[in-house]
Each structure stands twice: as C-alpha cells, then as structure tokens.
Amino acid sequence: MSEEVVVFVTCPAMASQHFAEQLIESNVAACVNILPAIKSVYRWENKLTVDDGEALLIIKSSLAVWSDLESKIRAIHSYEVPEIICVPIVKGHEPYLNWLNQSVLIQAQGERQQT
DSSP, rough: OOOOOEEEEEEGGGGGHHHHHHHHHHHSEEEEEEEEEEEEEEETEEEEEEEEEEEEEEEEGGGOOOOOOOOHHHHOOOSSSOOOEEOOOSSSSSHHOOOOOOOIIIHHHHHHHHH
C-alpha cells in the first residue's frame, strides 16, 4: 500500500501562508496548496456557524511522517478542534510521487539523524 497522502486542513485565511511555510520548513509536507477564500458552514457549541474567513490547505505528505505532521498542525493551529483529514493517494504520476517522498522522507530522516 502506498504511503502518500493528501491532508485537508482549514485555517484562518490570514494565517494560511505562514501555516504552509511552517509545514514545509518542518519537512512534514512536500507541497501545500492554499485555497484562500472558502466559506464553511457547521454547527459549533449548538450554534449554526458560517465562517467566510478561512482558507483550505491541501497538504501532500506521507503516512511515514503522519504523527509529526499532525503534531505540527495542532501546535500551530489556533482552533480548539482543527479539521485534519487524511486521504490516501491511491494512484499518482510516479515522478511526482517520487519527488513527494524525497521531499518529506529523505529530508526528514536526515534531520532526525542529526538530532
């Protein structure tokens, strides 16, 4: 089974670029796409809530670094209960998947060996 994943995270739009850069610099994501203007409708604390100040992050990563990725997201996220949804990549363009793995796994392993 392939370990490559796409992770969806919503966050305040104003913080989205900083959020993405932190994930890349921490070597827990190979690429983060930012959809800057989304509207979320949900129930929170028994109230219907509409939030149009969010961005959606589409994060490409690997299950091999899942615990580090989830921990990093939770550490930098401002929400009490952040949306963190992980979906496996079943098939993909092989050169892209190779790059994804090299970006996340090899760099992350190198940093972990140095510490």
